[in-house]
Amino acid sequence: MTHKIAILGASGYTGAELVRLIATHPSMEIVALSADRKAGQEMSDVYPHLRHLDLPKLVKMDEIDFSNVDLAFAALPHGLSQALVRDLPESVKVVDLGADFRLRDPAEYEKWYGAPHVAVELQKTAVYGLTEFYRDDIKGARLVAGTGCNAATVQYALRPLISGGLVDLDRIICDLKNGISGAGRSLKENMLFAERSTDVLGYAQGGTHRHLGEFDQEFSMLAGRDVRIQFMPHLVPVNRGILADCYVDGDPQAIHAALAQQYADEPFVTVLPFGKLPGMGQVMGSNQCHLGVAGDRIPGRALVVSALDNLCKGSSGQALQNANLMLGEDETTGLMMPPVFP
Numbered sequence: 001m002t003h004k005i006a007i008l009g010a011s012g013y014t015g016a017e018l019v020r021l022i023a024t025h026p027s028m029e030i031v032a033l034s035a036d037r038k039a040g041q042e043m044s045d046v047y048p049h050l051r052h053l054d055l056p057k058l059v060k061m062d063e064i065d066f067s068n069v070d071l072a073f074a075a076l077p078h079g080l081s082q083a084l085v086r087d088l089p090e091s092v093k094v095v096d097l098g099a100d101f102r103l104r105d106p107a108e109y110e111k112w113y114g115a116p117h118v119a120v121e122l123q124k125t126a127v128y129g130l131t132e133f134y135r136d137d138i139k140g141a142r143l144v145a146g147t148g149c150n151a152a153t154v155q156y157a158l159r160p161l162i163s164g165g166l167v168d169l170d171r172i173i174c175d176l177k178n179g180i181s182g183a184g185r186s187l188k189e190n191m192l193f194a195e196r197s198t199d200v201l202g203y204a205q206g207g208t209h210r211h212l213g214e215f216d217q218e219f220s221m222l223a224g225r226d227v228r229i230q231f232m233p234h235l236v237p238v239n240r241g242i243l244a245d246c247y248v249d250g251d252p253q254a255i256h257a258a259l260a261q262q263y264a265d266e267p268f269v270t271v272l273p274f275g276k277l278p279g280m281g282q283v284m285g286s287n288q289c290h291l292g293v294a295g296d297r298i299p300g301r302a303l304v305v306s307a308l309d310n311l312c313k314g315s316s317g318q319a320l321q322n323a324n325l326m327l328g329e330d331e332t333t334g335l336m337m338p339p340v341f342p
Contacts, residue, residue: 003327004031004068008061008084009075011035013181014097016047017316018073023053025320025334027327031068034061066092071323074098075316077184078113085143086119093326094143095319101126101145103213112213128218130155131321131331132266144322149314150176150233151214153242156269156289157306158229160262161248161255163222167302168249172229176244177236179280182310201235209233241280242314244306252295252302259291259304267332268313268321278307285309285340287317309339 005022009015010033022028033043035058043058044051061084066072071093074081081100088094103109104124106117117123127141128134130152138144147155154174161167177200183191190196204210212231219227248255256274263269269289272278278290289308296302308314317335324331 001027003028003070003329005029005323006032006034006064006066006069006072007075008034008064008072009077009080009097010043010058011038011046011185012075013185013311014315014319015073015075016050017311018075018319019043019047019050019053019055021312021316021320021334023050024337027329027333028323030055032056032064033058034064036060039063071095071327073316073319073323075319079115082117082119082122086122090142093141093323095129095146095323095326096126096143097146097315097319099148099210101143102128102147102151103217104128105217108213108217112210129318129322130218131318131325132156132263132269133159135325135331138322138325141326144319144326146315146319146322148211148214149182149242149308149310150178150209150244151211151218152314152318153244153289153306153308153310154215154229154231154246155218156308157244157246157259157291157304158219158248159222160258161250161304162219162227164258166250166255166258169219169223169225169227171249172227173247174229174231174244175247176231176233176242177280178233178242179238179240179310180235181240182242182314183235196235197237199235199237202232203235204233207231238280240309240311241284242306242308242310243278243280246304246306248302248304249300250302251300252293255302255304256293259293263291268335277303277305280307280309281339281341283307283309283313283339285312286337287313287321287335288339289313
């Protein structure tokens, strides 16, 4: 069976990444690609690396016939998916790569994103898209909310430790490095090559990063009490990739054992031998997440490092993984490509 796929917001980085991944999927066919400013152009004009593919022309969203679509990926800026998904035919399954349906509490959404949610009833039905922890719910979902890329990276490192009671919940510090593509494709002065190519820049300091809403929601649910981690992200001069250093109080060997047990059968999460730590370059272009654990010279402290590709496992690869489950396909289909190196 061939599933008819639409990608809304195909001219952005995550949209292009979806096209790259679906191009080799044996049972998906892209029947519609939408864009705003670039509507009317060929995808090959926007992304020349995709010129060998036979793809539909970019169109406005209101030009798409959704009666011919089985599943739509919404790779849109924050705030644009709510009304759109609300008005789609019920027959269309949706994976939203943006933030519109990640937070279950409408008040929390308004707190972090600065505007009231316009599809609250639909928000209640969305399944959080961290596949390895919500797999069974995703299989039967009509709407899946993809996680933030930073949020996914840190959660792979910390969820098993929080649920297992292995770390001090009041002493969790995460220092994260993010590639430039995580900021999107829109032109921004502070993203110019001359300003970013030799710099490391911290941003959203003091607990203002929006992905903290996801950490608060998910970690507090796991712990059965409020959990507020300390989190600081940095932009680094690489195209793609995230590396999160998570500093915790707990037994390093027990932490490593818990992660190894949790992910033993997961095709996309690898726990390295104790004392070995991953790097961004080891997962680039893949749907893999690598985790490493090391002890500290001070007993009872541990470092947990998580690395993934923000455009793939952190966004578009995760989205395809979830879509496979929603459509009854093998979860790994189209996603077993190895990382690109160097």
